[in-house]
Amino acid sequence: MNQQSAIRTPQSALERMNIQMIISGVGGQGVLLVTRIFAAFALREGYPLIGSEDHGMSQRGGSVMTHLKIGNFDSPLVKKGSADLLLSLEKNEAYKTLYYLKPASNGQDGGLCFINAPNSNDMNKEIKKYLQERRIGVYVFGADQLAREMGSVQSANIALIGFAAAHHRFPFQPEKLREAIEQVTSQRFREVSLKIFEKGFLEGKKSITE
Amino acid sequence: MSDSEKRVVLGNEAIARGVVESGCQFFAAYPGTPSSEILPAIVRFKKENNLDLYIEWSTNEKVAFENALVASYTGKRAAVAMKQVGLNVATDPLMSAAYIGTIGGFVIISCDDPGPFSSQTEQDTRFMAMFAKVPVFDPSSPKEAQQMLPIAFELSEKYQTPVILRPVLRVSHAQQTITFNPIRRLGRKANFQHNPQRWSATPRFRFLLHKQLNMKLKKIGEEFNSLTSFNFIEHDRDQAVMGIIAGGIAYSMIRDILLELGLQREIPVLKIGTPFPFPTEIVDAFIEKCDHVLILEETEPVIELQIRDKSKITGRLDGRIPNEGEMLPEVITQVISDLCKTYSIPVGEVPSTVTLEKLVAGLGLPIRRPTLCSGCPHRASFYAIKKAFPNGIFPSDIGCYTLGMNMDSVDTCHDMGAAITFASGLYQVYHQDNKEIPIISTIGDSTFYHSGAPGLLNAVYNGARFILVILDNSITAMTGMQPTPESGMTADGHPGQPLSIEELVKGCGVKYIRVVNPYDIKGMIREARKAYEYTQHPEGGMAVLISRYPCITYQKEILKVKPIKVDIRHVPPPEKDLPPLKSGNIPLSLLPVYQDKIAPCTGACPIQVDARGYIALISKGKFDEALALVRQKNPFPAITGRICARPCEKVCRRGDVDQPIAIDLLKRFVAERKNTPVFNVTPGPEKKAKVAIVGSGPTGLMAAYDLRRYGYPVTLFEALPLLGGTMAVGTARFRLPEDVLNREIDIIKKLGVTFNLNTKIGHRKSLDDLWNQGFRAIFLAIGAHKAKKLNLPEEDAKGVMDSLTFLKKVSLGKTLPHFSRVIVLGGGDRALDAARTALRLGAKSVTVLFSRSRKEMPAEALEISEAEKEGVSFQFFSIPTKINASRGKVNGVSLRKTVLSVPTSLGRTKVLSVQGPEKTVKADLVITSPPYVPDLSPFGNAIPQTAWNTIHVDPVTLGTSIEGLFAGGDAVTGPKNFIEGLAAGRKAALSIHRYLSGEDLRANREGEGVSMELVSVNIDKIENQLRVAEPVLSPESRSKNFKEVRLLPSEEALVAEAKRCLHCGACYQCDTCMLQCPEGAISKTEEGYVIHYEKCTGCRICVQECPTSSIDMPAVGACIACGFCLKRFECPSLLKGEDGRVKIDRLTCVDCGLCIQVCGQEGIYQKAL
Missing domain, CATH: 3.40.50.920 (Rossmann fold)
Structure with a gap:
């Protein structure tokens, strides 16, 4: 047999982006829409993408989580302690998925997480301390409230993306995300979604001081 | 969509793409996670590219496999998709397919579920491939799966063998960027080549085929060594x-x-x-x-x-x-x-x-277990099933509804169709031990089509008896809303035929099929119990309930037909004093209390006889005790048992089930048994103040009885020569025999009442005379015996007489004019008494004219039918226009037909007008039924009167405006029935007693008389059993005599009748409360039940479930944090708030309103929109 052809080398490191992320929440909150927005982003920008979403029984009212890897990856699963980003639409689901975040190492900062919860102060102190020590950035934002005020309760997911996009280490350009949202949302929700995205972004600019 | 385009797709879509890129022309599948998205994606590619590709959702995997396999026999490329356990169902054709092989490429896509995430096993399809001797491809990513498929088809065709593609969940459900390659269009035509030696090979050829297969595998293995891609x-x-x-x-x-x-x-x-x-x-x-x-x-x-x-x-x-x-x-x-x-x-x-x-684990976060969706009809079905059979066994099956286990309504979930076979097996194994346990099997519509029918056929054939509930949401919901055969919709829209579950069930030999709406939870509970009755009935068998309501996640619109808004009322105000979750701190007023209540029959009785109590004693054979209990309130049980209007039976809850209890017969029975104990009633301590009673009807006698028991000397004045008033002279003897009447009047005599017969007050003796004789109080109970005019021409003619006068003359032995043809006008009891008396006295014909229908006649139905048997004829819808007479003597009646109004809500009609020609009927005696009023003329202006010519009294005390003068009964109210007469007498006696002892006449009298607050009992579980048949004297034996017509059933039959009583408001220790309490807070002692408040949450289920309403608890009308809905209804939109109380998760709530039906406290309610 031809040995030469059986050899495969990894793809050259042409990728400018290697991002691993977790999106978590509860069935009904629109975790899958968030996934689709980032998938659309990756496709538009020409980045390879692989990920895995929960189906089947977990769809019915239970915890929902998707793994998303943009860049040079083969496996759809994010390893614990490897995620650059965690977007969580629900506080308890956020706690349950925090361990995916990458701790700081070799002079590099840890991952970032953005959590939709009404009150930023009620996070468990020990856990907060643990994350701070590992330079994992935690940002709590009342996305539900913003979405409700803007008249579209179900768009908290978009508000959270907007908020996160304001962080200087968030790897996706807000303008590109905006285009992805425009592409993915249905016509009926497009206008309000974009407004909520902008508003979330402004809130992020205001409150993310790092 | 153009080819060679990059897309982010799901693994299953990549697989679908690979299938169409391979030129596949026939695709079949049965949905199952994680394989379900393959077929819909193939349908999309077919439509977008206008492909020559047949696609079907088959009814199960074996069916899908065989359809696709045989398609490949014709030279076309075919594929089949399923989940890994689906391949178990298709193992039979798989094993054989390896030997016989294919012509066109045939690829089996079997998706594995390591984890497992939504499967019964973690089985590895690659082992199945080895077992069946079929080559298998194991893709590492969606992209590779797409690339493997064309190679797999080529290989299959080259070696004429089926090939398996085995993606795992992380391939099927991964998302990846892939490139779409061009689709191959092979355009092959079906060409089946007859080759019986291959297609229907005998064992000898199979051996050869096996040998060939082994050679093929060897070659393929070699080829795989160099398959470097x-x-x-x-x-x-x-x-x-x-x-x-x-x-x-x-x-x-x-x-x-x-x-x-x-x-x-x-x-x-x-x-x-x-x-x-x-x-x-x-x-x-x-x-x-x-x-x-x-x-x-x-x-x-x-x-x-x-x-x-x-x-x-x-x-x-x-x-x-x-x-x-x-x-x-x-x-x-x-x-x-x-x-x-x-x-x-x-x-x-x-x-x-x-x-x-x-x-994070230390935070103790709630686990979000998978649960049925908000508004899911299955949740309602499971709630109803568990409610109906708290101790049942619940075999279930595979689908969304497996989640019924969260509600303790799913005991087993094994493999597709096992709900039915497990249920029949369980039935047989218990039946073997002569034990019948409620077995309620649940299966989804799609699963039933998949493999339910064979098990059902078997169950029916082998005589199993259980309840099968087919949860028909008209969709395969679990796997992502694939159509079921019931819809007639096919995978790609080619014409299909809708199937009917009912017809299929019927075809399996089931005789009992009911379609129920799970959104009517109470209705479903009722139907479930009825179905169980059927399975228990000697002539019964298998019972199937089809619980039909569309999947709410698929068809949310159905809730918008009649939209409602669900909300929760909280108490006390949310800011303060929140009740804790477990009771103990809940005010006692919010907790259930175990306590007997007044039964409806007693409440409806004007003299409050404890009917439930004596019926219970009769059911236990304690007849003397029963009689003593009756006599506590009623000294005339034998009379009452015959002529009472029985308001008790009208409210008897048993009547809502089938027929009211025969309370009259039971009372008469205990009063009339041989050697009943003597009624040892004694007068009260003798008092000085004398009381005069005028009139010896029911009212007068009852007053005399009570007043003697208070101890007052009583003198009773009666205008007639005999005692009893209308009981004696206004009621036919064959209904109330003289000896029965006299025997009970004797009790009054024994109490020492002085009787003055033939003494009409107002004539020779005036009221003043009585006062002068030293009577301190006078009670007028003179009845209403004066007939009013009917305003019919010739009503004063000879031979025209009102019914009371007629009966009175008969009773007193007065001479009557000769008659042979009698017409009776009116349809009341007394009119019928007169008609039947006339017949007994020798009339040749007696005709009753009534203006409306037979159903509307006020007389009792039994009396009407007995009258008919005796020979009385009836003319309904007839109204007299005039009485005809010649020379002052009646000779007939002219009548016309009536025109009636539409029945009112109470079912009553009114005579609007008359129509048709006037008819004349000949008669020499016409008995009328005029209105009666008391004859007050002898009193002149001595007593106050109303505009209706009755005596004017204070309705609470029965006192007149004259000091010491009381009046009651028909003289006050106009003609009423016997039992109300007794009540009036009792009421007057109390007033007179208070008057004579200087007490307040009006104090605390609210409790007297009829109670309108009737305890309502749960009749859902009561089986039908009709009222005891009442024997009557044969019509021949009645002729020309006044023997009593209605006889008593046997003692045995009456005891059985007493057992029909539902014990409204009185506990009979059925254990339902104990079984239904979700907290186990109720235990049993010899006296009854004890509620352990430290465990009770106040959910009120015991109150709702108690068949006799013996447990009481005010509905708070607000959430008291009992947690029942969270525990038993388990809706994801009902959340436990931080304060323990329930709140609605607005994000997921669909406002289905089912929780409103479940909340015992009426804390969840329907808010105005």
Whole structure:
């Protein structure tokens, strides 16, 4: 047999982006829409993408989580302690998925997480301390409230993306995300979604001081 | 969509793309996670590209497999998709297909579910492939699955063998960027070549086929050795300390891990995409070069077992890799790291997340277990089933509804269709021991079509009896809303035929089929109990309920037809004094109380006889005690048992089930048994103040009885020569025999009442005379005996007489004019008494004229039918226009037909007008039924009167405006029935007693008389059993005599009748409360039940379930945090708030309103929109 052809080398490191992320929440909150927005982003920008979403029984009212890897990856699963980003639409689901975040190492900062919860102060102190020590950035934002005020309760997911996009280490350009949202949302929700995205972004600019 | 375009797609869509890119022309599937998205994607590609491709959702995997297999026999390429356990269903055709092979390419896509996430097992399809001797491809990513399919089809065609593609969940449900390649359009035409030796091979040929198969596999294995696109080595080298052999998805995982650990150049990887037949050569060569080899594959050691020399191997067989569950990157990373340390390969530290995981675990966060969706009709069905059969066994099946286990309504879930076969097996095994247990099997509509029918046929055939509930939401919801055969919709829209579950069930031989609406929870509970009755009935059998309501997630619009808004009322105000979750701190007023209540029959009785009490005694054979209980309130049980209007029976709750209890007969029975104990009633301590009673009807006698019991000397004045008033002279003897009447009047006599017969007050003796004789109080109970005019021409003619006068003359033995043809006008009891008396006295014909229908006649139905049997004829819808007379003597009646109004809500009609020609009927005696008023003329102006010519009294006390003068009964109210007469007498006696003792006449009298607050009992579970038949004297034996017509049933029959009583408001220790209490807070003692308040949450279920309403609790009308809905109804939109109370999750609530039906406290309610 031809040995030469059986050899495969990894793809050259042409990728400018290697991002691993977790999106978590509860069935009904629109975790899958968030996934689709980032998938659309990756496709538009020409980045390879692989990920895995929960189906089947977990769809019915239970915890929902998707793994998303943009860049040079083969496996759809994010390893614990490897995620650059965690977007969580629900506080308890956020706690349950925090361990995916990458701790700081070799002079590099840890991952970032953005959590939709009404009150930023009620996070468990020990856990907060643990994350701070590992330079994992935690940002709590009342996305539900913003979405409700803007008249579209179900768009908290978009508000959270907007908020996160304001962080200087968030790897996706807000303008590109905006285009992805425009592409993915249905016509009926497009206008309000974009407004909520902008508003979330402004809130992020205001409150993310790092 | 153009070809060669990059897209982010789901693994299953990539597979679908691979299928169409291979030129597949026939595709069949049965949905099952994680395979379900393949078929819809193929339908999309077909439509977008206008492909010549037949697609079907088959009814099960075996069916799908065989349809597609035979398509490949005709030369077309065909494929079938299913989940891994679906392949179990199709194993039979799979095994044979390997031997017989294919013509066109045939690919079986079987999706594995390591984890498992939504399957019964973690089984590995690659083993099935080995077992069946079928080549298998194991893709590492969506992209590779897409690329493998054309190769798989080619291989299948080349070797004429089926080929399996085995993606795992992380391939099927991964998302990946792929490139769409051009679609092949083979355009092959079906061409079945007759070849019986192959297509229907006999065992001898099978042997040859097996031999051929083995040769094929050998060749394919060799080919796989050089199939470098799927089996290849990465970073190959001549010698390595450690190498990895990775199959399928494990390859993708190890690639990312090695990259992250920086080991990709240190550790060569042999990737295996075709684990069977095994590419031995390439594997052996790789192992040769390595000192140690780690085998990574999902889920079973298929590659590992096929490696003959295992000396260098580590993997699952030695336990290095966990043998259960999905392979996770963190676990494998740790394994690699450990191995590197062992083999001195430099490797960086892997950061541990254990500390953080422990911290999070310490928070005790609620686990969001999978649950039925908000508004799911299955939830309502399960709630109803559990409610109806708290102790049933519940075999269930595979689908969304398996989640009914959260509600304790699913006991088993095994494989498709096992709900029915498990239920029949359970029935038989208990039946063998002569034990019948409610077995309620639940199965979804799609699962029933899949494999329910064979089990049902078997159950019916072998005589099993259980309840099968088919949860028909008209869709295959669990796997993503695929149509079921019931809809007639096909996968790609080709014409199909809708099927009917009812017809299928009927075809299985089931005789009892009911369609129920689970959204009517109470209705469903009722139907479930009825179905159980059927299974228990000697003539019964299998019962099937089709619980039909569309999947609410699929058809949310159905809730918008009649939209409602669900809300929760909280008490006390949310700001303060929140009640805690468990009771103890809940005010006692909010907790259930176990206490007997007044039964409706007693409440409706004007003199409050404890009917429920004496019926219970009769049912236990305690007849004397029963009689004593009756006599406590009623000294005239024998009379009452015959002529009472029985308001008790009108409110008897048994009447809502079938017929009211025969309370009259039971009372008469205890009063009339031989050797009943003597009624030892004694007067009260003698008092001085004398009381005069005028009139000896029921009212007068009852007043006399009570007043004597108070101790007053009573003198009774009666105008007639005999006692009893209308009982004696206004009631036919064959209904109330003289001896019965006299026997009970004797009780009054025994009490020492002085009687003055033939003494009409107002004539020779005036009221003043009585006062002068020293009577301190006078009670007028003179009845209403004066007939008013009818205003009919000739009503004063000779031979025209009102019914009371007629009966009175008969009773007193007065002479009557001769008559032979009698007409009776009116349909009351007394009119019928007169008619039947006239017949007994020798009338040749008696005709009753009534203005409306038979149903509307006020007389009792039995009396009407008996009158008919005796020979009385009836003319309904007839109204007299005049009485005809000649020379002052009656000779007939002219009548016309009536026109009636539409019945009112109470069912009553009014005579609007008359119509048609006037008819004349001949008669020599006409008995009328005029209105009666008291004859007050003898009193002149001595007593106050109303405008209706009755005596004017204070309705509370029955006192007149004259000091010491009381009046009651028909003289006050106009003609009323017997029992109301008794009540009036009792009321007057109390007033007179208070008057004479100087007490307040009006104090505390609210409780007297009829109670309108009737306890309502639960009749859902009562089986029908009709009222005891009442024997009557044969019509022949009645002729020309006044023997009593209505007889008593046997003692045995009456005891059985007493047992029909529902014990309204009185506990009979049925244990329902104890069984239904979700907290186990009720226990049993000899006296009854004890509610342990420390366990009680106040959910009110015991109150709702108690069949006799013996447990009471005010509905708070607000959430008291009992937690019942959270525990028993388990809707994801009902959340437990921080304060323990229930709140609605607006994000997921669909406002289905089912929780309103469930909340016992009426705390969840329908808010105005």
